[in-house]
Amino acid sequence: MAIAERHQSATPETARGDVPVISAHDVSKTFGDGRVVALNGATFDVRPGEFIALVGPSGCGKSTLLRIVAGLLERSGGDLRVHGEPVKGPHTDVAMMFQKPTLLAWRTAIENVLLPAEIAGKVTEADRQKAEGLLELTGLTDFAFSFPRQLSGGMQQRVALARLLQTGADVLLLDEPFGALDEFTRERLNVELSRITSEVGATTMFVTHNIGEAIFLADRVFVMTPRPGEIAAIVDVPLPRPRDPAIQVTPEFNALVAEVRGTLGGRL
Ligand SMILES: Nc1ncnc2c1ncn2[C@@H]1O[C@H](COP(=O)(O)OP(=O)(O)OP(=O)(O)O)[C@@H](O)[C@H]1O
Ligand SMILES: [Mg+2]
Numbered sequence: 001m002a003i004a005e006r007h008q009s010a011t012p013e014t015a016r017g018d019v020p021v022i023s024a025h026d027v028s029k030t031f032g033d034g035r036v037v038a039l040n041g042a043t044f045d046v047r048p049g050e051f052i053a054l055v056g057p058s059g060c061g062k063s064t065l066l067r068i069v070a071g072l073l074e075r076s077g078g079d080l081r082v083h084g085e086p087v088k089g090p091h092t093d094v095a096m097m098f099q100k101p102t103l104l105a106w107r108t109a110i111e112n113v114l115l116p117a118e119i120a121g122k123v124t125e126a127d128r129q130k131a132e133g134l135l136e137l138t139g140l141t142d143f144a145f146s147f148p149r150q151l152s153g154g155m156q157q158r159v160a161l162a163r164l165l166q167t168g169a170d171v172l173l174l175d176e177p178f179g180a181l182d183e184f185t186r187e188r189l190n191v192e193l194s195r196i197t198s199e200v201g202a203t204t205m206f207v208t209h210n211i212g213e214a215i216f217l218a219d220r221v222f223v224m225t226p227r228p229g230e231i232a233a234i235v236d237v238p239l240p241r242p243r244d245p246a247i248q249v250t251p252e253f254n255a256l257v258a259e260v261r262g263t264l265g266g267r268l
Pocket of ligand 2 (some may be wrong): 062063064175
C-alpha cells in the first residue's frame with residue numbers, strides 16, 4: 001500500500017484497533033550456531049500510522065529486530081508478518097534508513113532522491129514532481145542541485161529521509177538515523193520527523209539510545225534489555241502527535257521518561 005493512499009485515513013488516533021501493519025509472534029534470532037541469542041521471544045503488533053521507538057543498551061538486539069522486519073536478516077524462529085504477509089525477504093512495502101548517510105557522492109540531492117525510482121525502472125515526470133515535493137517537505141528545495149559534500153550532516157540525512165519516502169513504502173524503519181549528529185541538529189530533525197511521519201501517515205519503527213527522543217517521537221516505546229535481547233516493557237505515550245518541543249519540559253513528559261528509565265534499571 002502506498003503512503004499517498006493512506007495519507008487521509010491513518011492518523012494514530014483513528015487507527016487504534018485497525019489490522020496491524022507489522023505483527024510479530026515469538027520472533028528470535030541467534031548467531032554463532034545458537035551461542036549468541038540476539039533476540040528472544042519478540043511479540044508485538046504495530047498499528048497503521050503508529051510510531052514505535054525502540055530503546056535499550058548497546059547489543060540488546062535493536063538493529064537485529066529492525067533488519068529482520070526489513071527482511072534483510074533471516075529470523076531463527078517465530079512468525080513475522082507485514083500487511084498480513086509472512087516476511088521472506090526484502091519487500092517494497094518496507095524501507096530502511098541507517099545511521100550513516102548513504103548518499104552517492106557524485107549525484108545531486110534530487111538525483112539521490114530519485115534513485116529508488118530509477119532502480120524501479122524509468123524515471124517519470126510524476127517521480128520528479130514527487131521528489132521535488134519531498135525535498136520541500138524536508139526543507140531542501142534550495143539545495144536540490146547541491147552535491148552531498150556541499151551539505152551539512154543533518155542536510156544529508158534529510159536527503160536520505162526524502163529518498164526513503166520516495167520509495168513509496170508505507171513502513172519506515174530508522175536505525176539511529178540522527179545518531180551521528182550534534183544534539184541541536186538532532187532535536188531539530190526529530191521535530192521535522194515527527195511532523196513528516198504524521199503528515200504522510202507512515203508506520204514507523206525508530207531505534208535510539210535516547211529516552212527523551214523516544215518519548216518525544218513515539219506513540220509507544222519498546223524497552224529492550226540484553227542477553228538475551230528481549231522487549232522487557234512497552235510504554236504508551238498518550239500525547240497527541242505531532243508534538244511541540246515545549247512538551248519536553250512538562251510533568252507528563254518527565255513522568256514517562258522516569259517510567260522508561262525505571263524499566264531499564266540503569267542499563268542504558
Ligand atoms: N552478524 C552477526 N554475527 C554475530 N553476532 C551478531 C551479528 N549481528 C549482531 N550480533 C550480535 O547480536 C547482538 C545484538 O546486536 P544488535 O546489533 O542488534 O544490537 P543493537 O541493540 O543494535 O546495539 P547498538 O545499540 O550498539 O547498535 C549483539 O550481541 C551482537 O554482537
Ligand atoms: Mg544497532
